Each structure stands twice: as C-alpha cells, then as structure tokens.
Amino acid sequence: MNSKERVKKIFSKKKVDRVACFSGMGNVTVEGLKKYDYAFYEIHLDAEKMANAACTSYELYGFECAVAPFDLGIEAEVLGAEMNFYTHKRKEDIVYPTVKKKAIENPGDLSVPEGIAEKGRVPVVLKALEIMQKKVGDDVPVATYILGPYTLAGQIMDLEKLLKMSFKKPDEINALLSSLADFLVELGNIYFDAGIDYLTVREMGAPTDVLSPRMFRNLILPHLKEVFSGVKRPSVLHICGDTNIIVELMWESGATAISVEQKNDVAKTREKLGDEAIIFGNIDPFGTLVQGSVENIRSAVKAAIDGGVDSVWPGCDIWPAVPKENMIAYVKAVEEFGKR
Amino acid sequence: MDEEKRKDILERLKNGVVEFDEDMVREAAQEALDVGMDALDAIMNGLVAGMEEVGELFDKGEYFVPEVLMCADALYAGLDILKPHVKKEDIKVSGQVVIGVVEGDVHDIGKNLVKMMFEVAGFEVIDLGKDVPLEKFVEESLNANADIVALSAMMTTTMLGMPKVIEMIREKNPNAKILIGGAPVSKESAEKWGADGWAPDATNAVKEAINMVRGLKKEVMGEE
Numbered sequence: 208m209n210s211k212e213r214v215k216k217i218f219s220k221k222k223v224d225r226v227a228c229f230s231g232m233g234n235v236t237v238e239g240l241k242k243y244d245y246a247f248y249e250i251h252l253d254a255e256k257m258a259n260a261a262c263t264s265y266e267l268y269g270f271e272c273a274v275a276p277f278d279l280g281i282e283a284e285v286l287g288a289e290m291n292f293y294t295h296k297r298k299e300d301i302v303y304p305t306v307k308k309k310a311i312e313n314p315g316d317l318s319v320p321e322g323i324a325e326k327g328r329v330p331v332v333l334k335a336l337e338i339m340q341k342k343v344g345d346d347v348p349v350a351t352y353i354l355g356p357y358t359l360a361g362q363i364m365d366l367e368k369l370l371k372m373s374f375k376k377p378d379e380i381n382a383l384l385s386s387l388a389d390f391l392v393e394l395g396n397i398y399f400d401a402g403i404d405y406l407t408v409r410e411m412g413a414p415t416d417v418l419s420p421r422m423f424r425n426l427i428l429p430h431l432k433e434v435f436s437g438v439k440r441p442s443v444l445h446i447c448g449d450t451n452i453i454v455e456l457m458w459e460s461g462a463t464a465i466s467v468e469q470k471n472d473v474a475k476t477r478e479k480l481g482d483e484a485i486i487f488g489n490i491d492p493f494g495t496l497v498q499g500s501v502e503n504i505r506s507a508v509k510a511a512i513d514g515g516v517d518s519v520w521p522g523c524d525i526w527p528a529v530p531k532e533n534m535i536a537y538v539k540a541v542e543e544f545g546k547r
Numbered sequence: 548m549d550e551e552k553r554k555d556i557l558e559r560l561k562n563g564v565v566e567f568d569e570d571m572v573r574e575a576a577q578e579a580l581d582v583g584m585d586a587l588d589a590i591m592n593g594l595v596a597g598m599e600e601v602g603e604l605f606d607k608g609e610y611f612v613p614e615v616l617m618c619a620d621a622l623y624a625g626l627d628i629l630k631p632h633v634k635k636e637d638i639k640v641s642g643q644v645v646i647g648v649v650e651g652d653v654h655d656i657g658k659n660l661v662k663m664m665f666e667v668a669g670f671e672v673i674d675l676g677k678d679v680p681l682e683k684f685v686e687e688s689l690n691a692n693a694d695i696v697a698l699s700a701m702m703t704t705t706m707l708g709m710p711k712v713i714e715m716i717r718e719k720n721p722n723a724k725i726l727i728g729g730a731p732v733s734k735e736s737a738e739k740w741g742a743d744g745w746a747p748d749a750t751n752a753v754k755e756a757i758n759m760v761r762g763l764k765k766e767v768m769g770e771e
C-alpha cells in the first residue's frame with residue numbers, strides 16, 4: 208500500500224496497514240529549499256518553484272503528501288488585498304508573506320470578482336498542483352488549503368473592527384461570512400477540479416484563545432457548514448490553538464475529518480466524538496519538531512496515536528527550520544507506532 | 548458631594564466598562580462632572596477598576612478578545628469625557644512607551660491588549676503597529692525619548708528580531724528599558740538576550756513596566 212492509497216483509505220475509514228504521517232498545511236523545510244537553492248520568498252510566486260518545494264518533504268523524508276501553497280494570502284489577494292512577500296530579504300531568511308493592505312473598509316464593501324480561477328495567484332497554485340501531480344502524484348496525495356470564512360474576513364478587513372462588529376453588528380458580519388463562504392466553495396471546487404486528493408479549511412483565526420465557544424457556535428460554525436456542504440470531499444477542518452471545548456462543533460461542521468493541535472487532548476476528543484470521527488493531530492510543530500529531541504518526537508507521536516488519531520498531523524505548518532534528523536525520526540516514529 | 552453618590556457613580560463607571568456599555572459609561576462620566584466629582588477619582592476608581600476586572604475575566608477565560616476590545620471602547624468613551632477635567636498637577640504620566648510587533652509578524656491581537664493596559668495604567672503609548680522594521684524601534688524610541696520599548700512577537704522566527712533590536716537600542720539609546728513578550732518568548736530568552744523585563748500577559752506586562760520605570764527613575768536620580 209503506498210501513501211496515496213493509504214491516505215485515501217484513511218479518509219473513508221477503511222482498514223489500513225498503519226496510520227499515515229501527512230498534513231494539509233505547509234510543510235516545506237529549509238533542507239528542501241536548499242535542495243533547489245531557493246529563497247523562501249521565491250516559492251510563493253512561481254508555480255514551478257512552488258511545486259518543487261512542495262514535493263521536497265516527501266522526497267527527503269518520506270512525508271506522505273505534497274501540499275502547496277505556503278502562505279495565507281491567496282484568497283485575500285483575489286478579493287483585492289495587497290501582500291508583502293519580503294522579496295528584499297536574504298536567501299536564508301524565513302519570513303512568511305503578510306497582508307500589507309486590506310481589501311475592504313466595511314463588511315458591505317466586499318465584491319467578489321468573476322472568474323476567480325484567473326485571479327491573483329490562483330493560476331500559480333493551479334499550475335503548481337498540476338506539476339506536483341506529475342512529479343509525485345502516483346505515490347502521495349496532492350493537496351491544498353483554503354481559509355475559513357472568519358479567518359479570511361480577518362485577512363481582508365481590519366481585525367479589531369471585525370472582532371468588535373462580530374458582537375455589535377452580527378447581521379453585517381453574518382452576511383459577509385456567507386458571501387465569503389460562497390466564494391470559498393467556488394475556489395475549493397476549482398482546486399478539486401484540478402485533481403487534488405483532499406482540501407483543508409484553515410479556520411485558524413477562531414480558536415478559543417480568541418473567541419468564546421458561544422461565538423464559535425453562533426457565528427463561525429454556520430458558515431463552516433456552508434463551506435463543507437458546498438465543497439467536494441474529502442475535506443478537513445483545521446483549527447489551531449485551544450479547541451478542547453469546541454471539538455463537537457468542529458465535527459458537526461460536516462468536514463470529512465478534523466485536525467487539532469497540541470493544545471488539544473486527543474484522547475478526550477476521541478472519547479467525545481466516538482469511533483466514526485476522523486481525527487488528525489496533534490504534534491507541536493515548534494516545541495516538539497524543531498526544538499525537541501528524537502526521544503521527545505517519538506513520545507509525542509506515540510501519545511497522539513495512543514490517544515486515537517487516525518493519522519498524525521502537525522498542529523500547524525511544519526516550521527521550515529526543523530532539523531533533518533527530526534523529520535526523519537518523526538516519519539519513522541509514525542511508521543513504527545502506527546501499525547494497525 | 549456625598550459618599551453615597553460617589554460610590555454610585557464609580558459603580559456605574561466600573562460596570563459600564565465590564566459590561567461594555569458605552570452609554571452607561573458616558574452618562575455616568577457626565578454625571579460625575581455635573582456633581583463636581585474629581586475627574587481623576589472617577590477615572591482611577593471607576594474606569595480603571597473596571598478594566599482591571601476585565602483583565603481578570605480574560606485571564607480566567609470568561610471573556611475573550613472581542614469582549615475585551617469592547618470594554619476598552621467603553622473605557623475610552625469615559626476617558627474622552629473625563630480626561631479634559633483632570634487637574635494638570637494631578638497628571639502623573641507613569642512613562643512613555645513605544646510598542647510594536649517585530650518585523651515579519653502580523654499577530655497583533657496580544658500586542659493590542661498589552662497596549663491598552665498600558666494606557667489604562669497612565670502610560671503614554673506610541674503604537675508602531677505590526678510588522679515593524681527593526682530599525683524603526685530604535686528611531687522612534689529616540690524621537691519619543693521613550694522610557695520603555697515594548698516588543699511583541701508571536702512566531703519563533705520573528706522573535707529572533709528581538710535580540711537585534713535590543714542590541715541596537717543599547718548602542719544608540721542606552722537609557723531606554725526594554726520589555727519583551729508574546730507566546731513563544733520565554734523568561735529565559737528574555738534574560739539571555741539582555742532584555743530588562745518580560746511578562747506572560749497584559750496585566751503582568753504593566754506591573755513589570757512599572758517596576759522597570761521605578762528602577763529607571765532611581766538610576767537617573769543617582770540613588771542606589
């Protein structure tokens with residue numbers, strides 16, 4: 208069974224030889240960049256470089272997927288935001304792209320352009336996905352991600368304003384989030400039509416470190432449901448931060464699987480959601496993968512598997528600075544402890 | 548003015564902040580002025596007391612970020628009314644703070660909470676925003692003659708800009724004290740990089756800053 212078949216089965220809850228070691232988020236490493244002598248900023252802007260970089264974690268460590276892009280600006284750009292790619296930085300500097308200029312002042316200002324497959328960097332991502340499929344698509348699944356409606360709203364308008372209006376003017380924010388959900392469904396399905404094997408929806412701006420569980424239920428969840436009922440499957444809902452009290456709601460969203468980070472107690476989550484739920488998690492991408500020893504990594508992987516994850520996922524993007532030995536130990540540990 | 552009335556107004560100012568009811572705060576603030584209450588008393592024992600409670604509710608996980616931001620709006624609504632009436636000689640600015648999130652990092656939710664607590668505590672704050680070029684911290688701290696430069700970072704990569712800023716400030720503006728924080732920044736890193744202070748959250752940030760400024764004043768006056 209190769210990685211692609213394994214992951215496919217995992218998404219349909221079929222019997223597999225072992226859990227997989229993959230992700231739905233960025234996983235390029237400095238070692239991968241070195242392989243092609245790329246600067247970090249280059250891989251966000253050029254389809255071939257993006258694709259090559261996205262395949263390196265599979266090629267170097269046997270990580271079981273290829274995922275592009277690496278930043279959170281694709282959707283925001285389509286909607287009119289301007290990005291900073293830090294192209295003036297030195298080759299060895301890892302600085303993630305950021306939104307430099309927001310797209311809208313008020314929720315009502317949103318206008319979604321026609322033909323989004325042609326807009327912003329969407330063509331770059333589509334081209335990259337195509338190259339990735341040719342390169343490694345027989346062996347590992349090829350995937351991409353979109354933002355959740357609320358996280359996207361925070362990328363295109365002033366975040367403080369969004370947070371306050373969520374309370375004071377929930378109707379306006381609900382309308383905005385619904386329009387964004389429609390837009391995201393369209394974009395997600397463009398990616399599916401391009402042949403991706405799964406899609407991750409990153410609602411990282413809405414953990415309980417920031418929003419109350421009540422607000423998650425009333426304002427965030429309904430629009431996640433819109434997204435998951437509209438996009439093809441398999442789909443994954445990922446939320447960073449503290450998710451312990453919202454895992455039931457995450458599962459209710461209609462995603463094929465949910466993904467949580469290290470602040471989540473996965474054993475409890477499994478207990479709450481039962482056997483049918485597909486749960487991915489929950490390795491600390493910095494504290495464990497970058498800073499941890501091989502021993503730390505092995506015990507974190509074991510704990511996640513013992514806790515009942517269906518596959519081991521990092522809690523967010525893999526941090527590029529991760530040492531080579533650690534990535535190798537990580538993948539190995541999943542192979543070893545994940546036997547079924 | 549009778550004590551009963553004073554207590555009533557303070558209570559409404561405080562509750563207005565905690566319940567983020569801007570109208571309640573405005574009315575109570577206006578009434579404070581109408582009955583001749585001391586404006587500083589109303590600010591410190593009404594508005595600020597309310598914000599302190601908000602800080603506790605946030606730390607306990609009862610309030611979340613949007614709630615705190617709205618409480619802050621209610622507080623500012625009251626401040627706008629009361630501040631012009633504070634007697635000049637009563638204004639004792641605790642210090643001048645330059646704050647920002649270091650270059651490459653857009654996570655500014657935490658920084659904004661810290662900034663607000665500084666304002667509440669009577670500091671004068673210059674907010675450089677997020678994704679701030681490292682040199683800018685140095686320039687602005689010199690321009691403003693800042694007592695404290697507060698640096699925030701939420702990523703383990705961008706956090707590495709902090710020791711660079713600290714080094715530059717030491718060289719060009721040795722009088723400024725440097726406070727650092729943000730989720731990945733540990734007390735140990737703060738010590739290693741030679742920062743003057745570190746705090747895990749917004750409430751402690753202000754406590755730490757007050758201690759640092761005291762130290763500063765002592766040094767300037769040649770005590771100890």
Ligand code: B12
Nearest residue numbers: 448523652653654655656657699702703728729730748749
């Ligand atoms: C919300 C969020 C976002 C939002 C940010 C919106 C905004 N304007 O702030 C968005 C969606 C834009 C975002 C983007 C990204 N994010 Co983000 N994000 C988060 C998240 C979920 C919450 C952060 C937060 O606001 N917490 C709540 C506040 C109140 O807490 P706080 O910031 O810690 O602040 C408190 C204290 O730290 C302290 N404090 C803060 N500053 C200061 C300063 C001083 C002087 C003092 C004394 C104290 C102090 O007081 C505050 C109040 O008590 C975290 C995960 C998490 N749960 O922490 C990830 C996280 C920070 N993000 C992460 C990542 C990887 C990213 C991206 C790189 C993803 C990508 N592929 O592009 C981009 C970064 C882009 C960039 N270049 O900056 C990682 C960072 C990993 C690492 N090793 O560094 C995290 C940790 C997620 C994870 N689990 O891995 N993100």
